[in-house]
Amino acid sequence: MGNILIVDDHKRVRISLQMLLQDEFDTVNVLSNPKSLLRELQVNSYDIVLLDMNFSAGVNTGNEGLFWMNEILKYDPDLAVVLLTAYGDVELAVTAVKKGATDFVLKPWDNNKLISTLKSALSLRLSKKKIQKLETDKQDLTRELNQNKSEMIGRSTAMMNLRKLMQKVAVTDANVLVLGEHGTGKELIAREIHQQSQRSMKPMVSVDMGAMSESLFESELFGHAKGAFTDAREDRQGRFELASGGTIFLDEIGNLSLAMQAKLLSVLQNRQVIRLGDHQTRSIDIRLVCATNKNLQEMVAEGTFREDLLYRINTIQIEVPSxxxxxxxxxxxxxxxxxxxxxxxxxxxxxxxxxxxxxxxxxxxxxxxxxxxxxxxxxxxxxxxxxxxxxxxxxxxxxxRASNLPPQSFMDMEKQMILTAMERHEGNLTHMARELGVTRPTLYHKIRKYDL
CATH class of the missing domain: 1.10.8.60 (Helicase, Ruva Protein; domain 3)
Incomplete structure (x- = not known):
């Protein structure tokens, strides 16, 4: 129900307010002199201060109320301050709201309206506290995840050179393309760049582009509005919106179709997303890190990867040694x-x-x-x-795998077929999928499944 402090120099006002509000709030305390206000706030915890705007006899300028309101908000910027003011001070009270007061109530007050105003102020105060807690929890979780994910092990010359390059790149907001074979730790590199950046207290959102079907591409990355498709029962943020303020990591970007590449390029150029089924543009603030084991320059020459997209994602290129x-x-x-x-x-x-x-x-x-x-x-x-x-x-x-025994199960046979196709086509997923008669996402899942 919240705790409220009433500050007014008129005894009858204090008594009336305390009697009116004692059943509406957990704690209702009163002060006659604002000079002891800050000490009272240090001793006890309050959600609302109901503050008169005039205290000195014969002075009705309202400046005292503004002064003490500023002192309260210096002590706790999120404390709800509701002003008690006479009709002639309405203009001053409006100015006070612009400077940080939550609301004001005119004397003589209407009991129901006063209670409603204070309840609204309490609701706003609790909402702010909840948001602060969520933000603190989010930062703590981000810090914990960052600490637990660091596994950059190595003292070789190649690793020392890699670290030096990462340190130079991390402090900027430049787009980074991480190249390397399967299993070299490209996501780890992306995470290290994020941790060393000024965005480290914001989220890093990882997206496995190789496992994403074309039908879900827009919804997953850019979000969707309620009713955009059969199962869209509510509005949903996409990965880009979730990563706003932080870093988005697009793994296996070389696996995107040309149609998906075009949609991605538009978002990266404009730094705006439009949710599927919606018309509103939403600005995003992201650091982009991409990764692939493919030769994108060759794909550009073959016409399977857009040259303008390559330029957009490839401000800085980092090659992870095998x-x-x-x-x-x-x-x-x-x-x-x-x-x-x-x-x-x-x-x-x-x-x-x-x-x-x-x-x-x-x-x-x-x-x-x-x-x-x-x-x-x-x-x-x-x-x-x-x-x-x-x-x-x-x-x-x-x-x-070393073994003198023939495959003993369907899974063994499937794994062996993938290995054979991988050697024959030198890891080209498109050619492998065509030979094996499966889609690229299905093949990609199986490569991950068998750790190939």
Missing amino acids: LRDRISDVALLAEYFLMKYATKYDKRRLTYTDEAIDKLQNYPWPGNVRELQHAVEKAVILSEGDKITCEDFLLKQNGV
């Missing part, structure tokens, strides 16, 4: 993942044998850091005793 190009980081990464999964699976005494580390360093890692991470997790699960040995690592041979 793990085989920074083999000196393998042992360090292996130790990091061992610590992570040994804790997860309650095997904290685990260590590697020297032969196991040698095996890891002599392997080409076609799946890059992601493959190493999964290999270590599986080794931790399979290990017996306190040592991880060579035999605990089930690695590929020439890009195919």
Whole structure:
């Protein structure tokens, strides 16, 4: 019900107001002199201050009320201040509202109108507190997510150069294109750029473009209005609106069709979105980071990627080195993942044998850091005793899992077919999907599913 403080130098006014409001609010306290007002606010918590505009005998300018209103709002800008004023001071009271007062009430007041005004002021105060709490919780969650996502491990020259470039880029708002093979950690790079930017306390929204169907593209990215399509039961923000103020990360941008590219380009040029089924333009303030494992320059030459879109997303280009190009980081990464999964699976005494580390360093890692991470997790699960040995690592041979046994299930056969198509077409998803008779999003899902 809220707490209210009444500040008025007339005893009858204070008594009348206290009697009127005692059943409407949790706490109703009174002060006769505003000089003790700030001390009272420090001692007790209030939601509303009902403040008279005149206190000195014979003075009716209302300036005292304005002065104490300013002092209250300096102490707590979100405290609701409602002014009690005579009819002749209405113009001054309107000025006070413009300067921060919540509302004013004319003397003599109407009881119902006074209560209604104070209740509205309380509702506004509680709404502000709720918004502040949500914003604080959001910042705390963002900070926690940022802290937990940092896994940039490596001391190789390639990684040191990558960090230097990221530090230069992060402090700007320049659009960034991150290039690299599957499993090199492109999203991790995007997250590090966001964390080091001035937008770090705002959200980073990640969108997997490779898994997004064309029918859902506009709704997911730009939002939709209620009734825009059969299942649109309410208005919904798209990913761009959710990321406004922060960073949006478009992963696998090379997988977009030309039609989807055109719609994306329009939003990036205008920095405005129009929700599906709506006509209102909504401005967005985003930092754009994109990533792909494809050669976009070749795609431009082939006519499968728009050149103007490439220029728009490619202000700064960052190339993430493959793990085989920074083999000196393998042992360090292996130790990091061992610590992570040994804790997860309650095997904290685990260590590697020297032969196991040698095996890891002599392997080409076609799946890059992601493959190493999964290999270590599986080794931790399979290990017996306190040592991880060579035999605990089930690695590929020439890009195919080592096994002398034929496929034993449909999933094994499907996986083998994808691997064969991947080698034949050098990872070109369009050609692979055509050979296998599936759509590109379906193929992309299966590549993720089998960790290929």
